[in-house]
Amino acid sequence: MLSAQERAHVAQVWDLIAGHEAAFGAELLLRLFTVYPSTKTYFKHLGVCPDEAQLLTHGQRVLEAVGVAVQHTDHLRAALSPLADLHAQVLRVDPANFPQLIQCFHVMLASHLQGEFTVQMQAAWDKFLTEVAVVLTEKYR
Amino acid sequence: MDAGQVEKAQSLELLTGTDSLCPSVLFSPLRLLVVYPWTQRFFQSFGDLSSADAIMGNSKVKAHGKKVLNSFSDGLKNIDDLKGAFAKLSELHCDKLHVDPENFRLLGNVLVCVLAHHFGHEFNPQVQAAFQKVVAGVASALAHRYH
Numbered sequence: 001m002l003s004a005q006e007r008a009h010v011a012q013v014w015d016l017i018a019g020h021e022a023a024f025g026a027e028l029l030l031r032l033f034t035v036y037p038s039t040k041t042y043f044k045h046l047g048v049c050p051d052e053a054q055l056l057t058h059g060q061r062v063l064e065a066v067g068v069a070v071q072h073t074d075h076l077r078a079a080l081s082p083l084a085d086l087h088a089q090v091l092r093v094d095p096a097n098f099p100q101l102i103q104c105f106h107v108m109l110a111s112h113l114q115g116e117f118t119v120q121m122q123a124a125w126d127k128f129l130t131e132v133a134v135v136l137t138e139k140y141r
Numbered sequence: 142m143d144a145g146q147v148e149k150a151q152s153l154e155l156l157t158g159t160d161s162l163c164p165s166v167l168f169s170p171l172r173l174l175v176v177y178p179w180t181q182r183f184f185q186s187f188g189d190l191s192s193a194d195a196i197m198g199n200s201k202v203k204a205h206g207k208k209v210l211n212s213f214s215d216g217l218k219n220i221d222d223l224k225g226a227f228a229k230l231s232e233l234h235c236d237k238l239h240v241d242p243e244n245f246r247l248l249g250n251v252l253v254c255v256l257a258h259h260f261g262h263e264f265n266p267q268v269q270a271a272f273q274k275v276v277a278g279v280a281s282a283l284a285h286r287y288h
Contacts, residue, residue: 027266034266034272071151103250104269110257119168120193122254123176 007073014070015117016113021067022030023057025110026052031104039100042093068080069100069132088139098133102126153217153256153275165259169252170206171197171234177247194249209248216279231286242284249276 002010017024033040034052040046046054065083072079087093106126109117174181175193187202189195196202212230219226235238253272257264 008249031269032265035270046147099223103253105274106254107257107264107269110254112256114261117258119172119175119197123178126176137248 002073002124002131005120006127009121010070010073010128013109013121014067015092016065016109016116017063021063022056023058025061025063026055027059027108028062028085028101028104029055029059031108032101035104036100038118039097042091062122066129066132069128075129076131080132080135084136087136092140094135095137096132098130098137100114102129102133105129109124112113147262153272164209166252167203167206167256168197169248169255170209171199171202171275172255173200173248173251174202176251179226180247183238183244184258187189213279216282217275225280228286231283234283235287237240242280245280245283246277252276255257 016037029043029050033043040048043050043058046058048068050058065080068079077084106122109125174190174196177244181190183204184190184202187205187276188199190199190202216223216226216230234242234245250273253269254277255270260268
């Protein structure tokens, strides 16, 4: 459960991303695949070396879903239910991969925003994304 | 480790070492306590940890953090034998300090974030990958003697 302060920090972070979902999404995926190559096993359809267009397309999809989550921090389960079904029935991404994606997200935000990405914002963003990951994987069994 | 990673290890050694401490790196242990508050369990006697501001301004935590980073940096001088370099520290963390090795991975991740803050756009995916491998190597070395 996010406190009011944490929700405000999450909204602050999202304000810095909104409008640039494709670019941030592409970079997020590129960092994920570069730093944690085993994660590419979930993206066979993108090929061994996904090109920029593929990363932008898929990256946008991922970040838009994050945007939906940001708008519905009070009822994540309801808002993300279709995505949770998709992950449980089709994608079946091992839950251990989500902390890796989250780490790449923090690093990306830190490198782009530097001082603007404060420690309080990072703490709230980590808590929020971890909650999203829990919701996305809780229908697995 | 490949040549690129050795280079990164040497950079990391420089960044965390006593003589050329990059000021923002000093904040890594402090940031750990804010972003992952359960890590505060090891620092009950360190005074006020009640808020992010209290933690970031806590001189005891800062001093301890400096000690941790100096050990980190010293260990990195032996990049080809991290397990050997951190053997005694590994035993200490297991037998006396009782620290879950997951904490080493968390600190490593926070250190990488701080470096990203510091280097900005230069901290591209390849650079991140190299530094993540170095911190993972240290975390693994620190966990190696656990029993």
